[in-house]
Amino acid sequence: MSDTKTNGRIDVDPVAFADRLLIWYDRHRRAMPWRALPGEAPDPYRVWLSEIMLQQTNVATVVPYFTRFVERWPTVADLAGADLDEVLTAWAGLGYYVRAHSLHKCAQVVAAGRNGGFPVDPAALMTLPGIGPYSAAAIAAIAFGQRAAAVDGNVERVIARVYAVEDPLPGVKARLAALAGDLVPAGRSGDYAQALMDLGATVCTPRNPACTICPLVPWCRGCRQGCAADLPRRAVKAPRPIRHGIAFWIMRRDGAVLLRRRPGEGLLRGMMEIPSTPWRDTAWALEEAALEAPLPLTWRSLPGVVRHPFTHFHLELTLATAKAGVRADVRGVWVPLAKLEEHALPSVMRKVVSHALHRAY
DNA sequence: TACGCGTGGCG
DNA sequence: TCGCCAAGCGT
Numbered sequence: 001m002s003d004t005k006t007n008g009r010i011d012v013d014p015v016a017f018a019d020r021l022l023i024w025y026d027r028h029r030r031a032m033p034w035r036a037l038p039g040e041a042p043d044p045y046r047v048w049l050s051e052i053m054l055q056q057t058n059v060a061t062v063v064p065y066f067t068r069f070v071e072r073w074p075t076v077a078d079l080a081g082a083d084l085d086e087v088l089t090a091w092a093g094l095g096y097y098v099r100a101h102s103l104h105k106c107a108q109v110v111a112a113g114r115n116g117g118f119p120v121d122p123a124a125l126m127t128l129p130g131i132g133p134y135s136a137a138a139i140a141a142i143a144f145g146q147r148a149a150a151v152d153g154n155v156e157r158v159i160a161r162v163y164a165v166e167d168p169l170p171g172v173k174a175r176l177a178a179l180a181g182d183l184v185p186a187g188r189s190g191d192y193a194q195a196l197m198d199l200g201a202t203v204c205t206p207r208n209p210a211c212t213i214c215p216l217v218p219w220c221r222g223c224r225q226g227c228a229a230d231l232p233r234r235a236v237k238a239p240r241p242i243r244h245g246i247a248f249w250i251m252r253r254d255g256a257v258l259l260r261r262r263p264g265e266g267l268l269r270g271m272m273e274i275p276s277t278p279w280r281d282t283a284w285a286l287e288e289a290a291l292e293a294p295l296p297l298t299w300r301s302l303p304g305v306v307r308h309p310f311t312h313f314h315l316e317l318t319l320a321t322a323k324a325g326v327r328a329d330v331r332g333v334w335v336p337l338a339k340l341e342e343h344a345l346p347s348v349m350r351k352v353v354s355h356a357l358h359r360a361y
Numbered sequence: 362t363a364c365g366c367g368t369g370g371c372g
Numbered sequence: 373t374c375g376c377c378a379a380g381c382g383t
Binding site: 050051052053054055056057058059061062096098099102129130131132133134135138150152153154155193194197200201206207234237309 | 374375376377378379380381382
Binding site: 267 | 364
């Protein structure tokens with residue numbers, strides 16, 4: 001037996017656990033643009049940038065964004081010197097846009113600091129915008145070799161299975177973090193953090209975990225009990241309501257379309273949008289919606305609906321279109337069709353553009 | 362503590 | 373098609 005039950009708690013030997021995991025990691029290490037090669041010193045700027053982008057976001061999605069960012073802004077000082085709107089435009093499509101605001105702010109704080117570099121320990125990192133408990137620990141471990149437990153969704157899942165924790169998330173978060181903290185080895189902290197996350201992403205997956213090839217099987221109570229795939233348990237979530245709106249696709253005679261910037265707080269903060277009615281629980285009639293339009297024009301409904309799922313509601317947008325004169329005076333910015341990509345349009349608004357272009361004529 | 366905050370992939 | 377889930381943070 002590799003573990004013993006004591007006081008209802010499984011006792012895992014941390015040294016053997018970490019050794020086995022690191023051997024697996026050395027064999028299966030996946031190259032990623034922000035990862036240093038073995039023996040190479042990591043770049044804290046790239047580690048930080050990747051960790052912010054990877055918050056609730058898959059590796060495959062992040063890679064092209066990360067590459068564009070470091071090509072355009074190779075150092076934290078470069079990023080600090082960029083305009084916020086440039087950063088928002090480069091971030092467009094990645095989601096959770098408050099991260100882009102925090103990223104820019106954090107770069108400015110760090111670049112203006114005494115040594116122009118990132119702080120080294122988790123507590124100091126936590127004081128920076130956009131860096132919470134997970135990111136602070138991950139950056140400290142990966143960039144600076146500190147012994148810190150980076151506990152993300154992957155690690156929570158692995159730990160819940162190893163210890164067969166039946167209590168549901170999010171209530172059990174603190175306990176999982178404590179268990180994870182007890183297992184962090186003294187050496188190779190960065191490799192250990194990345195190994196545990198890689199294992200969660202590729203072997204100890206949410207559904208159909210590959211227990212037959214898992215290096216942690218000797219210690220995994222969830223696997224032995226056959227309940228690994230059911231863990232971690234989660235509290236039931238409230239159903240997402242549907243909200244409705246009408247978006248106004250306004251084409252000027254010279255071929256430009258009206259965009260406007262969303263407020264600096266709330267959903268899609270600071271991003272550009274096709275103007276629309278407020279998004280509410282009931283559908284809009286066109287005559288009623290016209291009162292919310294940026295200009296008093298003659299509207300025509302386009303067939304079809306643009307659907308987009310947000311975290312806490314589903315949006316259904318229909319489109320109304322109209323033509324405006326070149327002298328139309330309105331709050332917003334007129335953008336030629338060919339230049340829409342140069343603006344910070346979130347995915348839902350790209351869907352609106354696509355829908356309008358396919359249905360308008 | 363619980364909620365607001367995007368998007369894409371997968372079964 | 374749909375619900376779940378992802379290298380979470382801020383309030």
